[in-house]
Each structure stands twice: as structure tokens, then as C-alpha cells.
Amino acid sequence: MIKYIIIVVVILLALLITGLVVRRKHNAEIGRLEKEKMQIQHYPIFEELAKVKALNMNGQTEELFENWRNRWLDVVDVQVTKLDEMLFDAEEYIDRFKFKKATHIEREIEQEITKCEQVRVEIITELDELIGSEEKNRIEMEQLKEYYRSARKTILAHQHSFGPALQQLEKKIEDFTPKFEEFDVLTKDGNYLQAREIVLQLNSEAQNIFSLLSEVPTLLTDIQAKIPTAIHELRNGQREMEEQNYYLRHLELTQYLDNLEKELDTLKTAIAELNLQTVAPRIQEINDEIDNFYDLLEKEVLARNYVDRHCSAMYSTISEVMRLTKEISDEAAYVQHSYRLQDREAEIPRAGLKHLEVLQKRYELLSIRVQEEQSAYSSLQEELREITEEIERIADEQESFSNNLKNLRIDENQARADLEGLKRLLQNTDRMINRANIPGIPSEMDARIEEAEEKIFVVMQSLQEVPLNIVQVNQNLLSAKQCIEEVNDRAQEMIENVMIIERLIQFGNRYRATNGQVHERLLEAEEAFTQFRYVKALEDAAKAVEMIDPSAIKRIGELVQEELLIKS
Structure with a gap:
């Protein structure tokens, strides 16, 4: 019985401790939410709104101010009061260990605080936009008025430069005056945001006029002076060249120049109406076409x-x-x-x-x-x-x-000289084999020597043909050269192998009496040697010597190379 009581007590203590830990976490969360609520409640929004009073408190400005003040009063008087009630309810649920309900209320409180914060951010953003608009309007309007005065002076001082476009340019500049007046009225009535739209519109128009004042004189100079001068020069050049009997009809230059003079009138009308979007690129094309005609005449x-x-x-x-x-x-x-x-x-x-x-x-x-x-x-x-x-x-x-x-x-x-050289090489190969005093010549070597002699014969026959086919001669000569050089290389290799075999057998003879395996290998090498199977004899003799002294094979090979070098 005592055992069960102890278990129950332990469980109760565990539940109590867990509940206290969870309650502590919830109390910390409530503290954080309370702190955020206080920050919203005490944010100096009305001090920020007071900045508006430095502006004209009329029209749009007054409406915005009242809207912001009412929205924030709703936050402070209604939303904050609601948050206080929700925080109180949450604390009661925590004290009574109703953590699930407390969590639900905490989430609702978080959402309400977020909404209040959004209202605050919106009010500050709109406020900054209004105040910034007033400052930007004031600075940019001064710049626009200065540009307006400068543009009027430019047109008055250089009227001839703008030709038929003068009237339209003056009209565009005079259109600034009612906009200035409208801006002053809107600013006086506190409608700063609407006044901002006027400023942006005037900025765009000012950029357009600046571009026109720069482009129109240049385009008119091209249309009224440069291009007509080029047309006159091309006509004179064409006439002078035709008088010198040049044929130029294929250029169709006269028709082009006639059409171009008509087109210049159209372009001048477009400039007078300030439609420069197509005029500038077309003038560039015309200049390129004129340059091309100059190039063609040249x-x-x-x-x-x-x-x-x-x-x-x-x-x-x-x-x-x-x-x-x-x-x-x-x-x-x-x-x-x-x-x-x-x-x-x-x-x-x-x-x-x-x-x-x-x-x-x-x-x-x-x-x-x-x-x-x-x-x-x-x-x-x-x-x-x-x-x-x-x-x-x-x-x-x-x-x-x-x-x-x-x-x-x-x-x-x-080819005849090369043939004689190949004959000598084959003869030298034959003498080299005879002087070597080898036991005999393998049948394969005899066959290769006979093949080489046949190829020499073929070359000799081709050189006797009339008419001589030099291409065929060179082909036969190349085939004979490859065959004879191969025979010479194999003969040298065979003689060298024979000398190495003899030295290896001589070296191994000293160990035949004491080493039966060496004796048997050497017998096989001697038998292959007498049968002119020199490659097989070399392999058997090398295996026999390798059983005694592997390094001897290399030394014997080097001695044979030196001996052959001396003989050569």
C-alpha cells in the first residue's frame, strides 16, 4: 500500500513540476506580449503627426492628418484596451493551468499586435511621403522655373535656328505657365501629393523640350544646308563625269536626288510639328546613302x-x-x-x-x-x-x-643512282653474313634476300621501259628500298644473336658439370643453334645463364656490341 502511495506522490510531483515549468514559459510569453503592447501604446505618433502642422493645414493635408489621427486613436483607445482584456484572460488561464486556452489567446494577441504595428508603419510611411513631397516639390519647382526662364531666353536669342518649329516650341514652353499656377494653388490648399504629380509631369515635359532644343537646330542644319549642298555637289559631279564619257545610268542617281529633294520638304514639315521620332534616324540614313553615292562615283x-x-x-x-x-x-x-x-x-x-x-x-x-x-x-x-x-x-x-x-x-x-646504292647495300649485307662464319642461314633469311633481289630486278626492268614511267619507277624503288633495308637490319640482328649465343654457351659450359638443369638447357640451345633456329637458341641459352648469374646476360650483350662496333 505504501508503495502505491509513493508512486502516486511521485507522479503528482512530476505533474506539478511540469505544470510550473510550462506556466513559467507562458508567463514569459505574456511578458513579451505586454512589452510589445506598451511599445505600441506609448509610441510618439502624435509628435510625428505634429510635423504636418508646419505645412498648409488645408485640403488634402488636413484630410490626411485627420485620417491618421483617427486611425491611431482607434488603436490606442480600442485595440490596446482589447489587448489588455486578452492579456488578463490569458494570465487567468495560466494561473489555472489551462495552457491550451492560454496558447490560443496568445496567438490572437500576437495577431492584434501585428495589425497595430501595420497601422503604425502605414501612418509613418504616408506621413514621410507627404512631408518629402513638399520638400521635393519646392526644390524641383525652383529648378523647373529656372529651366523655363533659360529655355525662353534660348528661343528668343536663336529664333532663326528653330525655323518652322519655333511656333510649336514657344507653345510648349508657354504651356508651363498654367502648370506653375496650378501647382501654387494646390500647394496653398495643402494638396501636396497632387502638386507632386504636376512636378513629375513638368519634369517629363522639360526633358522633352531640352531634347527638342538640342535636336531641332541640328536636324534643320542637315535638311536646309548640309544635305542640299551634298545634292548639289552630287549633281555637279554626275554632270562632269558624264561629260567625260562616264556611264552612270546604273546608279540611278538623278532619280534618287529628285526624290530626296521632295522628301526633305516632308521632313521639314515633320520638324515643324516636332515629330522627331522618325526624322533623326531617316536623316542618318540619308547621310549614309549620300556617302555611298560618293563612294560609287569615286x-x-x-x-x-x-x-x-x-x-x-x-x-x-x-x-x-x-x-x-x-x-x-x-x-x-x-x-x-x-x-x-x-x-x-x-x-x-x-x-x-x-x-x-x-x-x-x-x-x-x-x-x-x-x-x-x-x-x-x-x-x-x-x-x-x-x-x-x-x-x-x-x-x-x-x-x-x-x-x-x-x-x-x-x-x-x-632513280638510277638510288638503285646502285641499293645494290651495294644488298651486296654488303651478303658479304657481312659470309664474313660472320655463322653455322648457316635460316630459310626465312634466304627468302627475304631472294625477295630483295627480285625487287631490284623489277626496278631495273622498269628503268628499261620506253617511254619511261617515272612514277612507277619511284614506286618500285621505294618498295625495293624498304625490303633491302629490312634484310640488312635482320642480318645484323642475326649475326649479333649468333655471337651472343656463342658467348652464353661458353659462359655456361663452366657450370654444366655441377648443374644438371643448366646442362639440359644448354643442350637444347646447342641443338637449336645447329638447326639455324637462332632466336630459340638465344632464349634457351639466356635461360641457362640466368640460373647461374642473371647479370651476365647484360654484360655479354654489351661486350658483343663493342666488338661489332670495332669491326664496323
């Missing part, structure tokens, strides 16, 4: 100079290249008796002559066009350059072909 002058310098000389150039090409064609026919040419190469001179005949006809037509003076010199220049480039290409092609013909004899002599 191009015709340069083209005529080029045609005058090169056209007459072109006939002798074509004739000279045709003469050289015919000589090369004759030379090719003679060379073909001794050397075989590929069909593509043999066709080069004939194709060149046919192409030159076509170019000659093109040149004749070009000469007629030059004499008739009914074609643009730029077109004639382009045609002349194309003919020149084609002639130069044919001349280079023929020269290259001629050099190839001359090199055929050189290539033949070189």
Missing part, C-alpha cells in the same frame, strides 16, 4: 584609271601566255617519246590553250565595250580583273608543268 573614277592602265596591255599578255603554252605543249609531245605522262598531266597544255582562246574572246568583247563607252567602268574593271586572274592562273599552271617536264630527267638519274 569607284567609277578608280575603275576607269585601272581599265586605262591595263586594258591595252592585256592583249600582249594573252598572246605571250599563249605562245609559252604552245611551246610547253610541243615540249610535252617531245618528252612523251621518252617518258610516260599521266593523262591528266598530258592534258594540261591543251586545256590551257582552249581556256586561253575563251579568255581572248572575252577580252575582245571587253575591248568593244570600252570603246563604246556604254558600260560602267566598275563592271569593266571587274571583268578585266577576272580575265587577268585566269591568265595568271593558267600561266602558273603551265610553268609548274614545264618544271615537272624538266625534272623528269633529273628524277630518272636519281
